[in-house]
Amino acid sequence: MKITLKVWRQANKDAAGSMVTYQLDDVSEDTSFLEMLDMLNEQLTAKNEEPVAFDYDCREGICGMCGIVINGSPHGRYESSVATTTCQLHMRSFSDGDVIEVEPWRTGAFPVIKDLVVDRSAFDRIIQAGGFISVNTGSAPEAHSTPAPKRQADRAFDVATCIGCGACVAACPNGSGMLFTSAKITHLANLPQGQPERRLRVKAMIAAHDANGFGGCQNIGECASVCPKEIPLESIGQLNRDLIASLFRGDGKTA
Amino acid sequence: MASTSLSVHQEAIRSTVVKKVVMALTGLVLIAFLLMHMFGNLKIFIGQSEYNHYAHWLKGDLLYPILPQGWFIWIFRLVLLTCLVLHIYCMAVLWAASLHGRGARYVRTRRKEQTLSARFMRWLGILVGTLLLLHLLMFTVGWVTTGYTFNAEDPYSMFVGAFSQWWVVLIYAIFVGAVCMHVRHGFWSAFTTLGANVGTGARNVLNALAYFVAALLFVGFILPPVAVLIGMVS
Secondary structure (H helix, E strand, O other): OOEEEEEEEOOOOOOOOEEEEEEEOOOOOOOEHHHHHHHHHHHHHHOOOOOOOOOOOOOOOOOOOOOOEEOOEEOOOOOOOOOOOHHHOEHHHOOOOOEEEEEOOOEOOEOEEEOOEEOOHHHHHHHHHHOOOOOOOOOOOOHHHOOOOHHHHHHHHHHHOOOOOOHHHHHOOOOOOHHHHHHHHHHHHOOHHHOOOHHHHHHHHHHHHHHOOOOOOOOOOHHHHHOOOOOOOHHHHHHHHHHHHHOOOOOOOOO | OOOOOOOHHHHHHOOHHHHHHHHHHHHHHHHHHHHHHHHHHHHHHOOHHHHHHHHHHHHHHOOOOOOOOOHHHHHHHHHHHHHHHHHHHHHHHHHHHHHHHHOOOOOOOOOOOOOHHHHOHHHHHHHHHHHHHHHHHHHHHOOOOOOOOOOOOOHHHHHHHHHOOHHHHHHHHHHHHHHHHHHHHHHHHHHHHOOOOOOHHHHHHHHHHHHHHHHHHHHHHHHHHHHHHOOOOO
8 A cells, every 4th residue: 555644743842744655665554553553663764764752552452552633533543433542443444555644643632741741640640640449458358348239330341441542532623531531430420339438539530620720511512422441421510519529519529 | 629728618609500509590690581571572562652662661661650750771871780690600611611521532422311502501692691791782782783873762663663674683693592492491491500400301391491481582572673574553
């Protein structure tokens, strides 16, 4: 395959960036998108040019490190019915001669560090604000002493698959981190272990969400439609219900 | 991470989610008002004395003698105005947060889910607000009149006089169209913000209801002016 790439190049956080065009010949349709970028970087290195910086780690769709906007859609999924991360997207999804535009997540909370790499530590700060759950150390308790209803356990596990890649924020017209935050809230709200700190957690995580420069949710649904782990939009409903209910309780009233 | 000295509880109360809840509740009050207003307008089909009597009862006799005559309408207006002010205030704060949250623009964006109403929600709101001002100036205050002389005792004649002109009907259709698009996304969004979106089924029901309420409002509001225009009501 012959591919024309238009890649966002930005030397550092403060530099102005621009789209730069590269040609790639002999791209196999079996290569993954990141391997295709590796090919490009080998050629750039051979020509003594700066390679394109991009994030990746596991390359099997479970770590959440890779994440770029491909042809205007986070992780390049767009209309495909198959949820995917960038590393699991393969060149067979494209056609010979295609022009592919590659951009970093663009959102206020995730500043660009270099080229396609963004700083997603705002997510870490939301997680930190969530705090701990009360589990005693020492010998493991008898599992049957804490029943977890099947339906709630399933919901908890489904949203616990969130890998924190940030595609939801990248897709949101408001740059809202609500789907990510609600996945964490829904995860612990449905498990018995999450109950003691449930109200304090939702208050603290929303406060951290807003304080870290994310926008508000408009219930549009772009986030859930690009999520590689298919976190459902109703998770945000759970967060809203939990927050509204928590406001009538005293948790977190002392500073 | 906040550098303020607010407690977590206070930060939660000031959060975007709570502002959205305020927008949802005030928005639903305004939708309820629209449904009532729409239903009242349909009385134009019964006749001049019926319509004027209804308007007179609304402004003077409603809830009398619980309240003194003429009090209800002012309490009602105060409630609506409070809702409107809260709705606009929260919108402004959230819009500012969104502009910051969105950051730099993409070179290319392809959206999948966003409807026209959702995309232009805020601009539709501004359009509705502007045309609402004109609407009040025409039929409540009487500073702008066209095709009729202002007479609060005879709203039927004002109605017929104004909407006998095609361009007034056209502006009104734009007004009502914008209102209904705003209500279409707003109705779904309000219930979702209040936590009613519990799954795919609920999402479909809320969206269907949103389309139904928006369509009902559009048809109900546009029928009387069109009837006047084509001479069915005169």
